[in-house]
Amino acid sequence: GRKRWTIVAKADGEPASVSASCSIDDPASCSLADLELMYVDALWNYYNGGKFTLTDEQYDRLREELNWQGSGFPTLRRYEIEFVQAAISYSRGEAVVDDAKYEELKRKVKAAGKRTDVTALLLYAKGKELLDEAEFELLSGEMKKLGIDVGMRGATCTLSQTSAELSNDPASVASMYSALAIAPFAVGLAPSILLGFVGVHLPASLSLGFALTVCAALTYKLVVYTNLQNAEILLGACPCCEMPIKQFFGGEAPLEKFEHKCSACGTVCTLNRPQRLIETAGGLGRA
Amino acid sequence: GVFAPIVRIARDAIGVKRFNQIRGKAISLHSQVIGDFCEEFGVDSKAKQTLIRTAKKNGGLLGFLA
Numbered sequence: 001g002r003k004r005w006t007i008v009a010k011a012d013g014e015p016a017s018v019s020a021s022c023s024i025d026d027p028a029s030c031s032l033a034d035l036e037l038m039y040v041d042a043l044w045n046y047y048n049g050g051k052f053t054l055t056d057e058q059y060d061r062l063r064e065e066l067n068w069q070g071s072g073f074p075t076l077r078r079y080e081i082e083f084v085q086a087a088i089s090y091s092r093g094e095a096v097v098d099d100a101k102y103e104e105l106k107r108k109v110k111a112a113g114k115r116t117d118v119t120a121l122l123l124y125a126k127g128k129e130l131l132d133e134a135e136f137e138l139l140s141g142e143m144k145k146l147g148i149d150v151g152m153r154g155a156t157c158t159l160s161q162t163s164a165e166l167s168n169d170p171a172s173v174a175s176m177y178s179a180l181a182i183a184p185f186a187v188g189l190a191p192s193i194l195l196g197f198v199g200v201h202l203p204a205s206l207s208l209g210f211a212l213t214v215c216a217a218l219t220y221k222l223v224v225y226t227n228l229q230n231a232e233i234l235l236g237a238c239p240c241c242e243m244p245i246k247q248f249f250g251g252e253a254p255l256e257k258f259e260h261k262c263s264a265c266g267t268v269c270t271l272n273r274p275q276r277l278i279e280t281a282g283g284l285g286r287a
Numbered sequence: 288g289v290f291a292p293i294v295r296i297a298r299d300a301i302g303v304k305r306f307n308q309i310r311g312k313a314i315s316l317h318s319q320v321i322g323d324f325c326e327e328f329g330v331d332s333k334a335k336q337t338l339i340r341t342a343k344k345n346g347g348l349l350g351f352l353a
Binding site: 175227228246247248251260 | 324325327328329330331337338341
């Protein structure tokens with residue numbers, strides 16, 4: 001399967017980097033995050049030094065794979081690269097463009113709506129690489145005023161193409177109730193076992209019948225007592241980092257909606273049980 | 288609780304310190320099973336806390352915590 005390397009996992013301060021096992025000659029060995037960073041580096045080098053670090057063939061293959069993986073990066077625009085360069089140089093105190101030009105770039109990026117997430121990733125990737133901590137904080141603060149949340153999470157959310165649907169998993173529900181039935185079944189078997197010790201051997205069918213009856217009754221009581229009845233276990237994928245979502249709904253009055261927080265990237269999604277939908281998540285509004 | 292006499296006999300037999308160690312270990316294993324169960328079936332943390340509180344209440348009622 002596809003190698004999963006969640007770019008978000010690097011969000012805690014460590015600069016983003018392409019994983020070692022990824023090779024441009026075999027894009028399938030790379031995760032979406034690897035491909036995006038390679039693409040950013042290639043364009044950055046081109047716009048900065050005029051030198052292109054990829055062959056045309058590699059570049060085309062990279063772009064095609066990015067398209068296949070549903071990334072918005074292949075449509076990266078020159079002004080976005082220029083804006084990121086200007087923002088980074090401003091943070092270093094070495095303005096490379098005059099104020100008027102910088103304002104114009106800012107206006108373009110702000111007007112680009114959701115594409116700001118692509119810029120956010122650029123700023124993050126290059127900012128972490130080229131700036132020290134203080135300068136990076138300055139950059140982040142400046143960008144926040146523009147409504148650009150510099151970081152992986154925002155961008156990755158925009159670029160992930162996941163289904164908003166949730167599906168019930170009856171197998172998990174069955175195994176959950178089976179797990180709960182273990183203790184009651186043992187209780188149901190206990191009389192037959194104890195009688196066996198004192199030499200009284202009941203027919204197997206009688207022992208088993210008794211054990212199953214006791215097991216069913218006790219399990220039902222246990223399920224209701226622990227408020228695990230009416231169970232539905234809904235499966236989906238986090239719209240931000242594609243981590244699997246598994247959410248239990250149940251009890252006397254199962255919730256209609258549940259605020260699920262992704263354990264990997266922290267994105268909060270609203271899960272709609274009746275409609276089996278991931279309604280809203282992070283910066284994405286699906287309603 | 289129905290198991291209180293057994294708990295007292297066991298404590299007297301093996302000593303309070305050793306008994307409390309064993310009981311503590313049993314309680315933590317039980318909570319761990321509840322945690323693993325909840326993680327396996329997607330039960331959220333609030334419901335998990337409720338289950339653990341219920342287990343603690345029952346432990347008291349049955350006399351395990353005597």
